[in-house]
Amino acid sequence: MYTQFFSLTQPPFSIAPDPRYLFMSDRHREALAHLLFGVGSGGGFVLLTGEIGAGKTTVCRCFLEQVPEHCELGYIFNPRLSVEELLQSVCEEFHIALPASASVKAYVDAINRYLLDCHAQGKNNVLVIDEAQNLSAGVLEQLRLLTNLETSERKLLQVILIGQPELRSMLAEPGLEQLAQRIIARYHLGSLSEQETGSYVGHRMAVAGAVGAPAFPPALTPLIHRLSKGVPRRINLLCDRALLGAYVENTLQVTRAILRKAASEVFHEQGEAPAHKRWAMLAGGVLAGAAISAAALQLVPQQRQAKSVAVPAAAPAPVAAAIPNGHESAAPALRELAALWGQTLSMGDPCEAALLQELRCLQGKGGLYEMLQLDRPAVLTLRDGPLTRHAVLVALDDDKATLSVAGVRRVVTVAALAARFDGSFITFWRAPRTFRDHVPSGGQGADVDWIAARLAQLDRADAPASGQLLDADMQKRLRAFQAAQGLKADGMAGPRTYMRLNQLGGVAEPRLLAQRKEH
Known part of the structure; x- marks a missing residue:
């Protein structure tokens, strides 16, 4: 009703689930990272809680779109079920032939046979249960028993519980202590x-x-x-x-x-x-109910026209459980990281020395999913009891990571790395010294011209003339680009936007995923 009055193409706060409206805050990204980590860690349970309307469904749908291809997925939305009904729902979600005998044992035996068959085929199984605060204690206990089937490396069924804050209280009850001990990742989604x-x-x-x-x-x-x-x-x-x-x-x-x-x-x-x-x-009785848009939008888009700098190959190493002892200071690790960019940094502050090589430092806090999204080697801060150590993350795959300390590389499991990684990282991004770290609204200069040229290249449009302004029109295009790439859609050009424009524009730089994409 008011859209024409405000010159809008559609109601901006409609309940219609439109992927263009996806907004992932830092908290939503962290929540998504926990879910994705849970899939690759081989653990039993992952817990995501949040207030009503906080965006749990948005995170869940983003997760569902990014489940690895080797994962079979089951999704239960309304878990007000008895034990028998839950087992029947699990069978239906994974397309397991229902047993002739409708007993708990028959269902469990059928599910176990299915999980073993999937394991033999190299597949994992993930069961997502939304509104899990509605599960009874008996049903939760049955879920725990389903996760008992395991190999020496991983559980054959992983369960993701998504629910309101009272779910945390339920899992803290003494009767569910064994289940609570199997939760390998938990995150409470707060407000914006x-x-x-x-x-x-x-x-x-x-x-x-x-x-x-x-x-x-x-x-x-x-x-x-x-x-x-x-x-x-x-x-x-x-x-x-x-x-x-x-x-x-x-x-x-x-x-x-x-x-x-x-x-x-x-x-x-x-x-x-x-x-x-x-x-x-x-206004004619128009209802104004709305909910946060849910979108199936991949946050790590497929790379186009990107050139990766080959990271020097190392001899294949077996996957190890132990994380190598890292550098006590980040400085030597940053110099090692610079070598992957083909640069040698002088002594002193590595980030200041990197500026002379047209490299900028970006310090951040996130998880391993953040590393996948950035898709570039980085110096990670690792916990070692009360101490911290630093190592270079050279490569990252679905279930393993390659760390480098003083040039010695070791392949470790993602689960082992996640247990030590405190979330802090430093990485490099490339930009001429004349570029600003953040371009303000209305800004003009060589960096604005570069942004305009990159956006035109992605739109397959003619290269714009010099003297461009970061005006309302360019900010609108920049916000659309940022939203499509899973970045904060603020219309401001910052390091992460530069990185993504570099990647899609074909700027040569090291990649975390280059080795995997070559196979």
Whole structure:
């Protein structure tokens, strides 16, 4: 109803699941990384919890789109089931022929035979259970028993439990202690920060075609965050109703008063507004319910036209369980990392020395999935009791990783690495010294021209003239690119955007996945 008034192509806060509206905050990325780690670790259970509307389903659907090809996947959405019904659902999800005898033992025997057959074929099986807070203690115990079947390396069935916060309390009960001990990764998905809330609203408006002065001025972000508590579903409800209110009041910008009135209507926190004054009635009774968009969008897109610098080959090494002792300081590891880029760094601060070679340091915090997404060697910080060590991650595959310390390489399991990796990393990215780490809105210069040329190359358009501006139009294109690549869609050019443009533009650089892609 209000889309034409705001010159939008569609409602930006609609409940329709549209992949273009996918917004992955740092918290959502971390949650996804935990799920993906659980698949490759060979463990039993992975736990993801979060408040209603926090985006668990969004993370789950992204995960479902990225399950490795060798994994057979089962998904149970409504787990208000008895033990027999659960086992029957497992059989149906994995297409297991139902036994003639409908007993618990017959179901379990059929599932075990299936898991052994899959293992013989080199396949893994992952069972995802959404709304798992609805599982009974008896059903949870049966799930634990299903995961008893294992080899010396891995469980033959991995279970991912996704549910509301009370699921954590359930698993803390003494009767479920054995199951809780089998949880190899757990993550609680919190709400968006104030900054992420602003980015989320701006992203959805931009995807819907918003141009010109924003309908939600940046000054409203703290109030939106406070009223919605940073929960995506509440943000959708609030902003949809606020746009409806602005439309009714014939103003192109949402005000604080409109926002507060919208909150009182959708959250009922300040009492019901009189029926004859409600915007929904004035606007023809349009319902304003909305939920966070769920999208099946791959976050590690297929590389196009990318050239990888060959990492010097090492003799094949057996997969080892032990992580090598790393450097006490990150400096020697960074110099070793620079060698993969064909550079030798002088003594002193490695990051300052790297600038002379047109390399920039990027320090971050994430998980192994973050490493897969960046797709470049990096110096990892490893826990060694109370101490920390540093090693170069040279290659990363589905189930193994190659670490290098002082030029000596060792192949280890992903599970062993994840147990020691504290999430901190440093990597390099290439950019001329004249480029800025972050290009501000309205910026102009050689780096802006480079960004415009890269975007044109990806769009297969003619190369733009020099003197480009990072204006509203370019920011819109940049946000669309960032959203498609699983980056924070803020329309600002930062290191991760540069990296992705480099990769897709064919800039030669080392890759983590190069060895795997060659086979």
